[in-house]
Amino acid sequence: MELSYGAWYIEGGIYKLIEALEKIIIQKNIEVKKDIKVSKINHKNNKVESVILNNGEEIKCDIVVSNVDPVITKSMLNNNVKIKNQSLSMSGLVLLVGTDKKFPELFHHNVIFSDNYENEFNEIFEQKKFPSDPTIYINCPTKTDKTLAPEGCESVFIMCNTPATEDTWGPNEIKNAVSKIRNKLVKQNLEKLIDDAKFIEVITPNDFEKKYAAPYGSIYGKVSHGFLGTIMRPSNKDKKIKGLYYVGGGVHPGGGTPIVIMSSGIVTQEIERDYV
Structure with a gap:
C-alpha cells in the first residue's frame, strides 16, 4: 500500500483519527x-x-x-x-521516548535491521524469547509535526518484535530487552536516545493484552x-x-x-x- 499510495501522516498524531471518528459518531446521535x-x-x-x-x-x-x-x-x-500462543503472530516492545535535544540523523521513519534476520525470527517464534539482535523501528514524528514536542525536543517511538506469550514482563525482562536495544543503537551512534532521554514509557506484550484484549499481546x-x-x-x-x-x-x-x-x-x- 505504501508503494502505491505513499506514507501519510495525520497532523497531531494518530489519536486525531480516533477523535474525528468519535465526532462523526456523536453527530449521528449515537451514544458512546x-x-x-x-x-x-x-x-x-x-x-x-x-x-x-x-x-x-x-x-x-x-x-x-x-x-x-x-x-x-x-x-x-x-x-x-x-x-x-503457537497460532498467534508477534507482539511488540515499545519505548515512548521524550528528549530535550534534536537528533538530526533521524528521519520520520527509520529501521535498523538485525544482522541475522532468520535467527531473529527463530528466537521469536521457536524459542519464544526477545531477540538477541533485534530489528528496531524508530518513528520520530517531530520531523514532520512540530506540535508533538516543545521546541528543540523530539518525540520518539521505538518498537521491536517480541513473541506473543503468557510470560510476565517484569523489571528484569524489561531491563534486559532495553539493554539489547541500546547495544544495537550504539552501532548507529544513537544510544543517546536511551541515555539522555528525559522520559521513557515502556509498553510490553502484557500491556497490549491488558489494554487492547490482544491475546498474549499478539498485535x-x-x-x-x-x-x-x-x-x-x-x-x-x-x-x-x-x-x-x-x-x-x-x-x-x-x-x-x-x-x-x-x-x-x-x-x-x-x-x-x-x-x-
Whole structure:
C-alpha cells in the first residue's frame, strides 16, 4: 500500500483519527460508552441477542461489530475457547521516548535491521524469547509535526518484535530487552536516545493484552506465515452467529491503520447487504 499510495501522516498524531471518528459518531446521535468493556455476547438460535458489560449491564442488540481479536471475541461467546500462543503472530516492545535535544540523523521513519534476520525470527517464534539482535523501528514524528514536542525536543517511538506469550514482563525482562536495544543503537551512534532521554514509557506484550484484549499481546492476531496465510485472513462475518461481525488488524484484509479502516468499510457493506 505504501508503494502505491505513499506514507501519510495525520497532523497531531494518530489519536486525531480516533477523535474525528468519535465526532462523526456523536453527530449521528449515537451514544458512546467509555471506560467499560464487553464481557459476554449472548446468542440464541445462532443469532446475536445482547451483550453483557463488565458492570453487569445488559444491552439488547441484533448486531455486534467487534474490533478486538476474533479469538477474544469467540471467548465472549463460549468460555471454553482455548487460546494457543503457537497460532498467534508477534507482539511488540515499545519505548515512548521524550528528549530535550534534536537528533538530526533521524528521519520520520527509520529501521535498523538485525544482522541475522532468520535467527531473529527463530528466537521469536521457536524459542519464544526477545531477540538477541533485534530489528528496531524508530518513528520520530517531530520531523514532520512540530506540535508533538516543545521546541528543540523530539518525540520518539521505538518498537521491536517480541513473541506473543503468557510470560510476565517484569523489571528484569524489561531491563534486559532495553539493554539489547541500546547495544544495537550504539552501532548507529544513537544510544543517546536511551541515555539522555528525559522520559521513557515502556509498553510490553502484557500491556497490549491488558489494554487492547490482544491475546498474549499478539498485535496481528492469527499468524500469517506463507502465501495463503497472508491472504486468507479470518472473515469479517461470523460463519455461525448471525449479526456478529469483525473489524481490526486480526481479520481481513489485515493490519496497519489504513487497512484496518478498510475492514470497517467491508463490514458496513456486509451489514447493509444482510439487513437493509
